[in-house]
Amino acid sequence: MKRILLALITVLFLGNIAEAAxxxxxxxxxxxxxxxxxxxxxxxxxxxxxxxxxxxxxxxxxxxxxxxxxxxxxxxxxxxxxxxxxxxxxxxxxxxxxxxxxxxxxxxxxxxxQEGSAERASFTPADVMYLITPDRFANGNPVNDNVKGLSEQANRSNSNGRHGGDIQGMIDHLDYISDMGFTAIWINPLLENNQPEYSYHGYSTTDYYKIDGRYGTNEEYRKLSQMGKEKGVGIIMDVILNHCGSEHWWMKDVPSKDWINNGGEFTSCSHKRTTVQDRYASKEDLKQFADGWFVQSMPDLNQRNEFMANYLIQNSIWWVEYAELYGIRVDTYPYSDAAFLSEWTERLLEEYPNLNIVGEEWSTNPAIVSYWQKGKVNHDGYVSNLPSLMDFPLQNALKEGLVQEDTWGTGLIKLYEMLSNDFLYADPGNLVIFPDNHDMARIFDQLERDYDLYKMAMIYTLTMRGIPQIYYGTEILAKSDAGGDHGKLRTDFPGGWKGDKVNAFTGEGLSTKEKDAQDFMKKLMNWRKNNEIIHNGKLMHFAPENGVYTYFRYSDEGKVMVILNKGKEKAHLFTGRFHEMISKESKAKDIFTGKSFELKDGIDLPARSVMVLEIN
Incomplete structure (x- = not known):
């Protein structure tokens, strides 16, 4: 009997093990x-x-x-x-x-x-963002260039391959970033992108809770955020809500047929973003835009699925809390379901009331961009909770305004008139403004490598209303590939790799003009860093005349006068028309040269120049 009982117990025990297995x-x-x-x-x-x-x-x-x-x-x-x-x-x-x-x-x-987590500060117009493509900035840890289990291996000779830049590289150069005058870093996505090729850009997520091993670890990301904070530099996370990577683990075993739009089958997106606001748009056109896949390697997530929506919302909250984020930038913002976007932003702002979030709506039409900003009263009743947007309309106007000849309706008047469209926005002062980014030609190339125009563009960006963003390398006149190769415009930052002949972190090997640009940017941004008038002051601009465009930033604390002279000849600017901003007794000081001016006599402007004057 004992043997039978023992045998039965053994069978039950083994059965439990087998079931658990x-x-x-x-x-x-x-x-x-x-x-x-x-x-x-x-x-x-x-x-x-x-x-x-x-x-x-x-x-x-x-x-x-x-x-x-x-x-x-x-x-x-x-x-x-x-x-x-x-x-x-x-x-x-x-x-x-x-x-x-x-x-x-x-x-x-x-x-x-962490104590005070819910009230954590976020980016504001007092900040200047430094946009970094991490694979191309600095290789601080060559050991993680290739990681077992991650498909694509490092190949620095391939412009569209992995080059080895990582989180440690950014940590190593936080002093450079801070010393230049930057107060925030927007980093292109760092989450795992285990795609077979072209994975360095980071926009094909394969694990939403894991930093890509070729960049480092979750802990290193948090360390970057904490060390950055100590140096006055906050971290802004690049978030992708619209799509994942085709090699994401759930793509091999999706929860339901509606987890991915179009039943998980590739259907190309129309990329016609205006269909969202178009009162005459067909439902078919809207579906093709909203539910189509960005590209075949980026399956389109269905945020109408309640579990998917909640997953994405919680994931964003998780990263804000875990990494002590300074803000969020959202890729391809209007491509996601509009109702979901309102819920996503609302849930994040309930948890973090001060959190600033900037969305990418790549349109040069301010009527389209403004639709998505929190506080905008829209014709269709759509209520958005998104605080900020990338100001693509102003970026385009800046390029055209500086490059085009100043004739009727072209040149600087384009810049003036685009800024005049600010009445469309609920909060134009919270827009992110920029001369270039990771998806377009470098600003030095957009301006036909004209150094005078480059200086105008930088000063405009850093003294205008809004929150400036500068792409890494712009401070040293980084150039693009003439053929439009994105891998080449996201060039390696010189000095970020051992053995580089040029080191922009130390200045070694930079040309005279590159070093001059870097020094110019450093002085300008550090001046801006402590200038409350530029951060939160009001704006008044005067219509361009004879290739000269003048605007003022002002508050009870004082006034700053900015003068852009595109003319090829020196000119004399009569100051009488600016009587709303200055008087006959007003004096001014050039922030770069220290030269003082009696404004009652007007100002002599060198040809193709830009001046920033503090008025007292």
Whole structure:
């Protein structure tokens, strides 16, 4: 009888082991969370073969399971937790049971939020952003150039390949960034992009909770943020809500047919962004834009799926909290579902009221761009919660205004008239303005490599209303490929790799003009850094005359006068028409030369020059 009982116990024991071996958790996201978040709800995505056979249970004070949702694919569970206001940081086991048997166990952590996390500061017009393509900035750790399990290997000779820049490279050069006068870094995406090729740009995410190993680790990213903060430099994360990479882990086992738009089959996006606002647009055109894939390697995420929407919202909140972010930039903003975008921004701003978020709407029409800004009253009743947008209309006007001859309707008048469209925006002062970025020719090339025009563009960008963004290398006259190769316009920053003959971090090997541009930018940005008039002052501009455009930034603290003279001859600027801003007794000082002026006599302008005058 004892032998029979022993045999039975053995069979049951082995049976339990065999049953447990049938199940495992491949993904549980987010892997941890925080106590004290404003929203008490947390939804866990749980993925593993036939995980839907199991029932989750837990026992931790302040945490309860509100709902367990099943989808088409039995390899997924969505577990909704409620976290009470009194819940304490700690860990607890989530038990996955089949009947009364515990088959799997996952130890879940609730971390303690950092004090003041909800009120963390974000970027404002007092900042200047430095836009970095991390693979091309500096290689601080050559050991991670190639990582086991990640497909594409480093090949610096390939303009569209991986070059090895990483998080450590940015950490190593925080002093350079801070000393130049930058106060924030917008970094092109750092999340894992395990694509077979052309992965360096970062816009094909294959894991939303993991920094790409060729850049470093999650911990290094947080370290960059913390060290940057110590040096007065905040980190802005580049977020992609519209699409993922074709090699994302869920693409091999999607939760449901509607997880990816068009049933997971490639259907090209029309890229006609105006259909969103077009009161005459057909539903078919709108669907082709909103649901089409950006490209074949970027599956279009369906944010109308409630689980997908919640996943993306929680992921963004997770990174803001974990990495102590200074702000967010959103790629391809209008390509996502419009209702979802309102919810996404609303949820983030509920958790972080001061958070600034800038969206990319690449249109040169301010009527299209302004539609997405928070506070705009739209013709169709759409309510957006997005605080900021990239000011593509002003960037285009800056290029055309400086390059074109000043005749009727062209040249500087384009810049003047575009700025006059600011009445369309709910908050033009919170727009991000820029001379160039990672998707267009370098500004030095856009301006036909004219150094005088380059200086005008830089001063305009850094004294105009809004939040300036400068692309890495612009400060040393970086050039583009004439053929439009994006890999070549995202050129390696000289000195970022051991053995580079030119080192822009130290100035070694730079040409006289490149070094002059760098010094010019450093002086200008450090002057701006402590200038409240430029940060928050009002703006008045005067219509261009004879190739001269003048505007003022002013407040109770004082006035700054900016004069752009595109003329090929020196000119005398009579100051009488500026009587609203200056008087006959006004004096001014050039911030670069220190030269003083009696404004009652007018100002002599050198040919093709720009002046920044502090008025007293």
């Amino acid at each position: 049938k199940y495992k958790i491949d993904h549980l996201e987010p892997a941890f969370w925080w106590a004290g978040m404003k929203n008490p709800k947390l939804q866990l995505l749980v993925h593993g073969e036939n995980i839907a056979d199991l029932k989750p249970e837990l026992n931790y004070e302040g945490v309860s399971i509100a709902k367990v949702s099943f989808v088409e694919n039995p390899n997924y569970l969505f577990v909704d937790l409620n976290l009470s206001e009194e819940v304490k940081a700690g860990s607890f086991d989530i038990l996955f049971k089949r009947g009364k048997k515990t088959v799997l166990k996952y130890n879940y952590q609730l971390l303690q939020r």
